[in-house]
Amino acid sequence: MAENSTKTVKGVKRKNKTEQMLVSATVIKRLPRYYRYLRQLLSDDIRRISSGELSKMMNVTASQIRQDFNCFGGFGQQGYGYNVKYLYTKIGELLGVTSNLSAIIVGAGNLGSALASSPIFERRGISLLALFDNNTSLVGTKKYGFPVYDISLLEEFVKKNEVDIAIITIPRDYAPEMAEKLASYGIKGLWNFTSAELDVSKYGVESENVHLGDSLMTLCYKVTNKEEKD
Amino acid sequence: MAENSTKTVKGVKRKNKTEQMLVSATVIKRLPRYYRYLRQLLSDDIRRISSGELSKMMNVTASQIRQDFNCFGGFGQQGYGYNVKYLYTKIGELLGVTSNLSAIIVGAGNLGSALASSPIFERRGISLLALFDNNTSLVGTKKYGFPVYDISLLEEFVKKNEVDIAIITIPRDYAPEMAEKLASYGIKGLWNFTSAELDVSKYGVESENVHLGDSLMTLCYKVTNKEEKD
């Protein structure tokens, strides 16, 4: 992916280092946030930014920003800072925006439908292909342009279309079994919205557990236990 | 809240320490997960559990479990372990399950409606009161039993009903302004589903930013960059 070459971007030479150690999950989880801020800068027509300026905007240290970017070989230039467009593109590539991933939603209920209606996939270069459900009154309909298929067609569809990501919005109790099935069909990633913890790493499948309930409870903790203001 | 008293629970004496330092966010964020596992144990009729057993179930170290619980003064008993029911209740209290919080959903679109239809609030002792929207075709209807009111009624409603938590499911661009308004109306917590970062801590309002897009991108990173399996 990264190589020991020298590229010329905006008339400026840049070095790409050979991929070093694996990057910690702590750093990875910060990348989408950088990506959001960089898109904003880009749409504000800001061409360059220093770690110092970005740190003020994002409320993190400049040190952390430079350390984070350096995990991937360094995207900046001494004395100049970072080229916003270049940095945005690079982080986008890291995050897989250009890797043309495909996705399906398993569970065409309220949450599944809400996701289908949102621009969340399109914005990240992910092709949503279809929804699946076992509810016969949903099967055969379309949700925001995407077909809802019967769950019995899932295996064939996933294998034929080499689906990368499955989004799980089915009732909690069916989730672990469904996750295993999807893993066996060759899914590469699982985006889990149920309160079950789905770990299919033993099949080499990556997963992200959203756990909305945990987020809500964390908020409740903060609301309940906030007394001492500073 | 906690006091230097001695309680008798299930015939066992327990000490409550005076609240010590403030507990780190790292620990807080783990509480909902403990809570989930403990509920499971409870429904499986398991009365007691040791940190060692729980650590195996949850894939964390027993040390971490004991450290975490001890941030709140210790819920266990030497030589015995933890009483599941007691521990579950205690963590629930910490998380505000018994503090009778109220909530509204601002934005009755697909995502707002999906949340209204879910048992996520009821399960955590939160009363969902209503939804708000500016779409006249939604106003006056009911979503899963909850009324949808016009956004113009928001201020009066929040103040009159002393609403604790506002859930923001409106388009991103309106979110910061709405957050400030809600803060000024006296909201205590904000559960934010937009991609905007809403920080109203300057008004003393707590917030949780869900950032589904970030979660999806993190998954994309993992899917795209998984090569080396072990």
Place this chain on the structure above:
DNA sequence: TAGATTGTTAATCGATTAACAATC
């Protein structure tokens, strides 16, 4: 060149784990 700002090493901080004495 001089100034700016990165890339990177070293120092600090906080979180996790290990160890064990206290005690049920």
Place this chain on the structure above:
DNA sequence: TAGATTGTTAATCGATTAACAATC
């Protein structure tokens, strides 16, 4: 009592921050 397991202190690990030499 003896055995088990917590509560808690000490050791380790990893992540963050500070500092500065490299360099554009």
